[in-house]
Amino acid sequence: MYAVNVRDHFMIAHSFQGAVFGPAQRMHGATYVVDLELRRQALDADGIVVDIGLATQVLREELAALNFQNLDEMPEFKGRNTTTEFLSRAIFDRIAARIAAGALGVQALPSASAPGLQHMRVTLHESHVAWACYEGALPATA
Amino acid sequence: MYAVNVRDHFMIAHSFQGAVFGPAQRMHGATYVVDLELRRQALDADGIVVDIGLATQVLREELAALNFQNLDEMPEFKGRNTTTEFLSRAIFDRIAARIAAGALGVQALPSASAPGLQHMRVTLHESHVAWACYEGALPATA
Amino acid sequence: MYAVNVRDHFMIAHSFQGAVFGPAQRMHGATYVVDLELRRQALDADGIVVDIGLATQVLREELAALNFQNLDEMPEFKGRNTTTEFLSRAIFDRIAARIAAGALGVQALPSASAPGLQHMRVTLHESHVAWACYEGALPATA
Amino acid sequence: MYAVNVRDHFMIAHSFQGAVFGPAQRMHGATYVVDLELRRQALDADGIVVDIGLATQVLREELAALNFQNLDEMPEFKGRNTTTEFLSRAIFDRIAARIAAGALGVQALPSASAPGLQHMRVTLHESHVAWACYEGALPATA
């Protein structure tokens, strides 16, 4: 199995609800350094897992939609605790939808001759001592 | 699958027995930077894999029992080579027992409605060029 | 010249005022991984620059006062842009005051026989691609 | 499952063919920081996954054959795009052959009493924001 990983980051404000979060129930924030890992069984005709330029661009675009936001005010996160693990999944779902829509090229999609990208992992590093991730098969299913 | 990881460290002295270890047969020591990774299929009602505060505390407590020790003199390691991979397993077993005893909360345990924590990996970084880990399913079985 | 460095982190929300900040004028946040470096010309009688346990504790206490806060609502930051470089200085000043008050022990202070700690640097890493610092002589002067 | 990882690096020149590579079609180069991870189900009688000295030496030898080379001029890479993921596999295959030939000792090989090394991952970090890997079961099969 082959994998390729690209890295970027975003910075947000948010607060959590629930006694388990202690002082993190207050409005605070985080820098998330994000790793996007894509896997497939065999390389394509160019000798690559994915067009790394497109993967970098799609990651940047999806993080740009979150960057410099107060997540408490975004409708799609209403009533949810935007924990590191929750955000890993949210970004996974957004990028999976972009892949399904062709944003990483046709070779990222399953075809008669090749399975395309088969697995994705999104990791969010919130500090030098803590991170979380969500990973699953592609094409993603709800 | 979701994962959360927390990091801490400990510093010990030890020596190894066996020609394969060369100069490491002498009394020497190491700093181990430890990653504790916990995995589960679905988030709990608070939107988390585990209470990260409790996970950090349990990791610190288990490492405190080893920190600033000469492992050659600890009864539980008598006659064993406390290699990086061996210690990864020893810490895995200690933390697995703590989880089974409820130290990470009831939501870390299997219940009628959720499987709780399902997988754990303990990684020990011994330098900038070497590390080892032990990983396995939870609840752990001997 | 000798130096010792200890590391910790904190997570906050804030917003900036001024066109130069672009989208960072919105409420957002950051994780800051903080390095506290202390320098002196000669080691003390114990062979150390500073009691690393005390230095770690003072750093943690000062960061705890900022951790999980919305800096826009803290009176001491009223009307200021709490940029990474500004916060480096704010933390430098707080720790310098603690040192002057004896929090790192008498050997950290100038005496008839030794100059004590002579220089401090506070570095805040805001992501894997950006950091800022403030450094200056000790004892600090306004 | 236990794992041990050792790290080294090499520096090469190369160029790629195909519009997908954009400016990387020109002669350029890279530093690759390489992680070699080896896995097995149980430790051997010495308490190790593998002789880490031998693993370090075999990795260094295989990278030395590539280090300071123009990959475009090496016969074995003729007509191939030596992408990061392609090179991960090439190094995997070379080290798998060395293991099969006994370079990591007899305990790395399957025997009547133990399965030896069971899995290998070769990761090439090409920058602070991108890496690729190839991983697979041992003994490796074409």
Place this chain on the structure above:
Amino acid sequence: MYAVNVRDHFMIAHSFQGAVFGPAQRMHGATYVVDLELRRQALDADGIVVDIGLATQVLREELAALNFQNLDEMPEFKGRNTTTEFLSRAIFDRIAARIAAGALGVQALPSASAPGLQHMRVTLHESHVAWACYEGALPATA
């Protein structure tokens, strides 16, 4: 003294002349992860050392002129060994010229009321075990 640092990277091919370089006399290459650090005595009216967006952009532009190049074929490097330390200086000089031309804004330049940026350091990391830098006062003088 305040400092701000931004990071980017570039990938090149080159060869060296001189017995001291051993196998690096062959055509090979490197990834350079670049840190650009800028220093000044006092923050400007916005509370910053420099517009970090402009600093990031100027660094990217200057590295883009080198990225994916064979340095042996660039006229400005004719007959020179483009070692890591030499390149640190070359990039320092290019960015110093950009600053002098106003690329980081007027507040980066000396004025009647403030000295502007006073010091710059350019560090090139060539692997996980080696780096080089060039640093000097601003405005730079030949």
Place this chain on the structure above:
Amino acid sequence: MYAVNVRDHFMIAHSFQGAVFGPAQRMHGATYVVDLELRRQALDADGIVVDIGLATQVLREELAALNFQNLDEMPEFKGRNTTTEFLSRAIFDRIAARIAAGALGVQALPSASAPGLQHMRVTLHESHVAWACYEGALPATA
């Protein structure tokens, strides 16, 4: 000013004397990841600060004399607390003596036409959250 840095590591056992050290008064140990930084005003005729191959070799040789040792039993450390900052100085002194003896080549030494290496810093990283260093002018003087 130019600088070049190379990195290596060593692993030792030791204990400290003095109440300030708390549990570190017990026999324990550490991995030290070591950075050796060398500075000079101008590059030599080859375009380098120092022969990086020689610098790497001298660092490895000096660390080999300490690696896998119980420092409490080494005559040169009798009655001394081998703290991270103390060891930084001890390694500085050993390498300074090697440089003075010509181990880094004649161009590392002051001559009629060039000052040779002018400054050295030895940094010992003892964990992901603590390091110490010693730095001073070359040629070193007691």
